[in-house]
C-alpha cells in the first residue's frame with residue numbers, strides 16, 4: 115500500500131480583506147523572529163506599529179484588486195495545486211496532498227498542523243516558499259510548526275542555487291526583455307526583500323544566498339547588461355542591508371538605462387511585487403528619466419519552478435536524514451557542515467564571495 119505524503123508549503127500569509135490588515139500586521143510584529151524584544155515590550159510594540167502602519171498598508175492592499183486583501187493565498191493555492199499534480203505523476207503509488215501553512219494569517223500554521231495530523235500522513239515534507247533561508251521567514255515558520263506538530267517530518271531548508279530555479283528566473287527575465295522590445299543599455303535589478311543588518315551579522319545566510327544567486331543569474335544573461343542585486347521593503351528604524359532597490363532605481367534612471375526589475379526572494383505576486391515593484395518604483399523610474407521600466411513577473415506556477423519544488427520534495431523523501439540542508443551557514447537549521455551547493459556556487463561565473471561558515 116502506498117504512503118500518505120503531506121507536503122506543507124510555508125509562506126508568510128497576507129490579509130484577506132481591509133479588516134484583517136491590522137491584526138495581520140500585529141501577528142507579524144509580535145513574532146520574536148521579527149522584533150527581538152522581550153514579551154511585554156514586543157506585544158506593546160506590535161500593537162503600536164500595526165495600528166500606525168495599518169492605514170497606509172490598507173491603501174496599498176486596496177491597489178491590487180483583491181478586495182482590499184492580499185492575492186498571496188490564491189496565488190499560493192495555484193502553486194500548491196500544480197505541485198500536487200506534478201508529485202502525483204512522480205509518485206504514482208502514493209497519495210500526495212499539498213497543504214498551505216501561513217505564518218501570520220489564515221490558514222494558520224497551527225490549524226494546518228492539526229489538519230495534517232487528522233489526515234493521517236505517513237510522511238510530512240516541510241517545504242518553504244522562500245528560496246533563501248532566513249530566521250525571519252523559514253526559521254520562524256519551522257519554529258511555529260514544531261510547536262504544533264509532534265510527529266516526524268522532513269524539512270527542506272532552501273533551494274537558492276537549484277538549476278531549474280535559476281533557469282526559471284532567466285526564462286522570466288528574457289520574456290520581460292522581449293516584452294520591452296529587446297533594448298540596448300539594460301540594467302537588470304534583482305530585488306530581494308531586505309533584512310536588518312544585525313540579523314545577517316548574527317549569522318543569517320539569507321544575504322549571501324541572495325548575492326550568490328545574483329551572480330549565477332548574471333552569468334546567464336547577455337554579458338553587456340549591468341546586473342545589480344538590491345534589497346527592498348525596508349521597515350523600521352534599524353540599519354538594513356543594501357544597496358536599496360529605490361536608490362538603484364534612481365541611479366539607473368538618471369543614467370537613462372532601460373530597467374528590468376525582477377523579484378528573487380518572492381515566488382508569487384503580492385503587495386511587494388505588484389505595488390512596490392509594479393507601481394512605486396515605476397513612478398520613481400519615470401520621475402528620474404529611465405529610458406524604460408519593465409517589471410519581471412514572479413515565478414508563480416512557472417513549470418521550471420514547480421519542477422524545483424517537486425525535486426526538493428522528492429530529494430527530501432529519498433534522504434536518510436530528516437533535513438535537506440543548504441548548509442554552509444552557521445544558522446542552517448540542520449547545524450550541518452559542508453554545503454551540497456558548494457560546487458555550483460564555485461562555478462557561478464561572475465565574482466562570488468562566499469561567507470565564512
Ligand SMILES: C=CC1=C(C)c2cc3[nH]c(cc4nc(cc5[nH]c(cc1n2)c(C)c5CCC(=O)O)C(CCC(=O)O)=C4C)c(C)c3C=C
Pocket residue numbers: 126127128129139142148167171184185186244248250251307308309310320349350379380384385386
Ligand atoms: C519588519 C520586518 C520585516 C522583515 C525582516 C521581513 C522579512 C521578509 N518578508 C518576506 C516576505 C514577505 N513579506 C510580506 C509582508 C510584510 N513584511 C513585513 C515586514 C518584514 N518582512 C511587513 C510589515 C509586511 C506587510 C506588508 C507591509 O505592510 O508592507 C509578505 C506578504 C505580502 C502580502 O501580500 O501580504 C511576504 C511574502 C521575506 C522573503 C523576508 C525576508 C527574507
Ligand SMILES: [Fe+2]
Pocket residue numbers: 307347
Ligand atoms: Fe516581509
Ligand SMILES: [Fe+2]
Pocket residue numbers: 247271272438439440441446447448
Ligand atoms: Fe540549510
